[in-house]
Amino acid sequence: MGNIDKRNRLDEAPFRYAVTKTNTVFIDYEGKQIKVLKGKEAEKFLKRVNAADSEKELQLIMAKITGNFKRGNER
Template sequence: MSDIDKRNRLSEEPFDYQITKKGTVVIYYEGKQIKNIKDREAERLIARIKEVEENITAVQLLLAKITGNFKRGNEKIGKMKSK
């Protein structure tokens, strides 16, 4: 088992991406848009994805790393406070 994905979450393929005509990359997590990547960072990401596109887990890992720590478990609390 890899030390990176101990809970085996990336095998469920939670991340998805779309490359637009303008060259930006839109990243989705479980169907919800979470991040837009533009310019040089997008070019680098597209190149890295094309290098490892046969390995789905590697693509998922790239997308997880670029989104960072966006999910902390307090999303429901934040939504309830704003209402």
């Protein structure tokens, strides 16, 4: 993961997620909801999250699934 987060933005843990009883996943970025996952997409996300070794890897998974967070313009 060395070159992926060059500015160490993921160390601040800007992403959070919540799972409902119906396995709907809500992903937030700095307190704002930016993505909702349902069905197979949510199941795949939860499998990847459960397999994550560290908080930074978990943050990277959420950054990749939300997309558009690699251009450097998200302030």
